[in-house]
Amino acid sequence: MPPFTRSSSTLQSSVEGDMIGVGADWKSMTVVQLKAQLKELGLPVSGVKSVLIERLEGEAAAGIVASTTATTTTSKYFAEKPSSPAAVATKAKGNGAAKTPTKRGSPTKSKSPGRSPKRIRIEPGSLKPPANWQKIYSLVEELRADRSAPVDTDGGEALPEKHLGEVVYRFQVLVALMLSSQTKDAVVGETMRILQQHGLTVENIHQTDHDTLNGLIKKVGFHNNKTKFLKQSAEIILTQYNGDIPPTADELMKLPGVGPKMAYIVENIAFDTASGIGVDTHMHRMFNDLRWVTSKTPEETREQLEGWLPRDKWGSINYIWVGFGQEVQQQKEKMLKKCLASSSPREALGLVKKLRLDVKKEAKRFGLEDEIKSVM
Numbered sequence: 001m002p003p004f005t006r007s008s009s010t011l012q013s014s015v016e017g018d019m020i021g022v023g024a025d026w027k028s029m030t031v032v033q034l035k036a037q038l039k040e041l042g043l044p045v046s047g048v049k050s051v052l053i054e055r056l057e058g059e060a061a062a063g064i065v066a067s068t069t070a071t072t073t074t075s076k077y078f079a080e081k082p083s084s085p086a087a088v089a090t091k092a093k094g095n096g097a098a099k100t101p102t103k104r105g106s107p108t109k110s111k112s113p114g115r116s117p118k119r120i121r122i123e124p125g126s127l128k129p130p131a132n133w134q135k136i137y138s139l140v141e142e143l144r145a146d147r148s149a150p151v152d153t154d155g156g157e158a159l160p161e162k163h164l165g166e167v168v169y170r171f172q173v174l175v176a177l178m179l180s181s182q183t184k185d186a187v188v189g190e191t192m193r194i195l196q197q198h199g200l201t202v203e204n205i206h207q208t209d210h211d212t213l214n215g216l217i218k219k220v221g222f223h224n225n226k227t228k229f230l231k232q233s234a235e236i237i238l239t240q241y242n243g244d245i246p247p248t249a250d251e252l253m254k255l256p257g258v259g260p261k262m263a264y265i266v267e268n269i270a271f272d273t274a275s276g277i278g279v280d281t282h283m284h285r286m287f288n289d290l291r292w293v294t295s296k297t298p299e300e301t302r303e304q305l306e307g308w309l310p311r312d313k314w315g316s317i318n319y320i321w322v323g324f325g326q327e328v329q330q331q332k333e334k335m336l337k338k339c340l341a342s343s344s345p346r347e348a349l350g351l352v353k354k355l356r357l358d359v360k361k362e363a364k365r366f367g368l369e370d371e372i373k374s375v376m
Contacts, residue, residue: 127307130292137313139348140324143338149323150330154189156180157269157319161196170245170270171202171237174252177262178229182221185326191217202243206234229257249275260299265318274315277302282325283318289355328355333366340368345375 152158160172175195180188194216198204205213214227233255237245245266246252252263265278279302287293293304309317327335335357339348349372353359363372 122303122307124306124311125308127304129308130290133292135347136290136351139342139344139351141320142342143327143335143348144320144324146338147323148334149326150185151319151323151326154185154192155319155322156265159189159192161200164201167244168201172196172200173270174233174245174255174258174266175200175205175230177266178226178233178257179217179220181226181257181262187219191220202234202237205230206238226257229255232256233258245270247271248273260302264302268315268318272315274311277305277309277314278318279305280318280322282329283321286321286325286355325355328352328357332357332362333368336362336366336368336372340371340375349376 156173156176159176160169162169172192176188176192179191192200198208198216208216210227210231213230214223217223217226217230220226236255237243246255249260249263249267252258252266253260258266260276261278261280263278264274264276267276268274268278279298281298284295284298284301287301287305288295293301295301295304305317306314327338335352336349336359339345339352342348349359359372359376363369
């Protein structure tokens with residue numbers, strides 16, 4: 001039997017070896033029924049008009065029968081397709097008799113080669129500061145004055161050995177920040193002290209074999225990658241920077257495993273320079289909670305902060321706010337007591353509440369309900 005036969009009553013189609021039998025009385029079919037038949041063939045049906053039915057009926061009356069040598073039509077749906085009702089629809093579209101519009105939800109868009117939408121960079125100082133930001137910032141500085149957060153003892157500024165000289169100190173600042181990614185400060189502090197006992201200089205890290213170094217830092221997150229990054233960075237520092245770390249954030253970001261946040265913090269601690277703000281995920285969350293920024297990533301938060309925050313605060317904001325966030329999340333009782341003892345207890349409690357500290361729940365937990373009620 002030929003691959004395709006059409007009459008007024010029956011349509012039989014062979015497509016790449018798969019038999020599809022569709023019975024239809026074309027003379028009595030409505031447009032809706034015709035669309036249903038075309039859907040069964042997996043073909044586009046939108047835009048089918050009565051003229052298509054008339055054409056089908058006319059061909060059927062004339063006794064048109066396709067043979068194995070019949071002319072076929074190529075489309076995106078089939079490699080070869082004989083003159084089926086769908087083929088007629090396609091032909092009709094080309095002749096303008098019955099046009100099939102693009103399906104809803106997937107409009108055809110013209111693309112300009114070589115062009116892609118780019119996010120406009122926010123220039124420093126170009127944004128209007130949030131209302132009352134200075135009052136909140138000063139209050140956080142007051143709450144952080146005792147320097148009792150985990151970052152104060154196990155952060156990148158506290159851990160490096162200053163007595164070994166500036167070059168070693170700067171390298172240890174870099175190592176501490178490289179270890180800190182996805183790792184708690186307490187674990188970073190423990191690992192840094194292990195490395196310092198081993199000998200935390202760029203020369204010694206370069207000479208230490210991969211497995212030994214990996215064992216020394218095994219407690220930090222992603223230690224396998226960090227071992228590789230430390231070895232590669234030591235090589236670059238020795239061969240390209242005469243044994244000292246790169247002096248700018250842009251150059252620091254060229255080191256393996258060093259991103260913008262890390263580079264800006266290292267630059268600030270090691271060289272007392274702030275060309276940008278180091279923003280981690282905790283700062284990103286807090287500043288969105290305070291509505292100081294409206295961002296989806298830490299990088300967007302950094303750019304928006306730089307758009308309005310005075311430059312004289314760029315160097316200290318990470319250290320102050322990271323420690324503040326640690327206390328809000330990890331040391332709730334201490335933070336509540338600090339808020340009660342501050343110059344503005346009501347405002348301080350309102351602030352930590354905005355930053356997701358459940359004041360009522362924690363007050364009950366630590367027996368501070370009466371004191372907090374008296375100020376709220």
